[in-house]
Amino acid sequence: MAKFWNSILLNSVFFIGLGIAAVLYTLGHFYPPYTLAGTVVVAVLVVLLLLDVGLLYRGSHITGSRQINAILSNGDENNCVLSIDSTYSFPVSARIYDELPYQLNMRGQKFDTLLSPHKNKELQYTIIPTLRGEYDFGDIVVLVKSPLRMIQRKYQLRASQQIAVYPSYIHLNRYSLKNLKYYTRDIGAKKTRRIGQSMEFEHIKDYVKGDDIRYINWKASAKRGELMVNQYTEERAQQVYCLIDSGRAMQMPFDGLTLLDYAINSTLALSHIIIRKHDRAGMLHFNKRVNQILPADKAVSQLPKILSALYNLKTEFYESNFEKLYADIKFKINHRSLMVLFTNFEDMNSLQRQLPYLKGIAKNNVLLVVFFKNREIEKVVQSEATHQSDYYDKAIAEKLSFQKKLMVKELNKQGIQTLLTDPKHLTVDTIDKYLEIKSRGLI
Secondary structure, eight states, X not given: OHHHHHHXXXXXXXXXXXXXXXXXXXXXXTSTHHHHXXXXXXXXXXXXXXXXXXXXXXXXXXXXXXXXXXXXXXTSOEEEEEEEEEOOSSOEEEEEEEOOOGGGOOTTOEEEEEEOTTOEEEEEEEEOOOSOEEXXXXXEEEXXXXXXXXXXXXXXXXXXXXXXXXXXXXXXXXXXXTTTSBOOTTTSOBOOOOOSOOEEEEEEEEOOTTSOGXXXXXXXXXXXXXXXXXXXXXXXXXXXXXXXXXXXXXXXXXXXXXXXHHHHHHHHXXXXXXXXXXXXXXXXXXXXXXXXXXXXXXXXXXXXXXXXXXXXXXXXXXXXXXXXXXXXXXXXXXXXXXXXXXXXXXXXXXXXXXXXXXXXXXXXXXXXXXXXXXXXXXXXXXXXXXXXXXXXXXXXXXXXXXXXXXXXXXXXXXXXXXEEEOGGGHHHHHHHHHHHHHHTTOO
């Protein structure tokens, strides 16, 4: 019985009828015929109410489910489908609520629709999570009304489930061909001139006109009595580590995601390309200490390992310890590697404090420091000044923007590769830079 009373809701039509009856009873104090009219209205309401209860509760039901991926991609559009089945023999109006996780900030998600008799209805919508971690989805609530519209019946469809939100994996296919050419977002393809080469010996072959005479194998040529040349292939299985700063500098937001989120998504896409290039992808993240080191590997299973290591990584409000980072790299990563460091510096002082440790890392490795342009500052620089206060704002903004360029110059002077980029273009620019460094034979 309690379940029945919890599921029945009186509709506005019923209360409108009661209001009319109340007015008629009030008038009946002065004009007795109105009392009879009020009694008739109440009787009609009771009959319609009982009839409506019989229509909605006699043997028919609403069932349904939620169809959603087992894992969701952070910062991307993820499809969700509600599948609702009606066993009623007549059309019913329905208002459907999906109990979504609080992290999505979609508390008003509802659908008003008409459910046809003995048919399935699918309702599709998209969700864009902006936080990684575990999301708790609740039940599906369906309120149905018959054509009489006197009451609503509430259905609580059990659909509770916990879904993990991983770093963006949907966009990996966008970069699946970038392992063949040096791509840019503006032109589509950009070739890089080879300045150096990193080669592995493959075999010796007969000399053919056009072969590089520097690779003639004189010993083999003397034995065969004809020119022979060494055949080389591009060296593979080189180590590439993504170093992710999870300190407070990476908490800065941009389009709903933090810089840490962009760095994680870029790490995932870059690791995908590294493995496709037959190099070995590794990863570590740090703040006041180095929290985890995932050794470099070129196995296909490496990408899921990186995904699992990063999906629940949060920013900690500590000052990042670059000294500890340098010490751990020196003693735990012995092979010369490309180190792609995702961090952020806002002024020269913050860079100067960490520069000795960056130079130490770059001494035995190729270090690429990736840090970010401040979009808000760039907007002020590019805006037109109309008031006196605007000139002061522009002067300060230009000074801060110029400091970023000075940081790039200072790092390059120390032999450290740099990439100063907009968070929106981070993934493409990072992949481009990796392919450039590889094509120049720096690793």
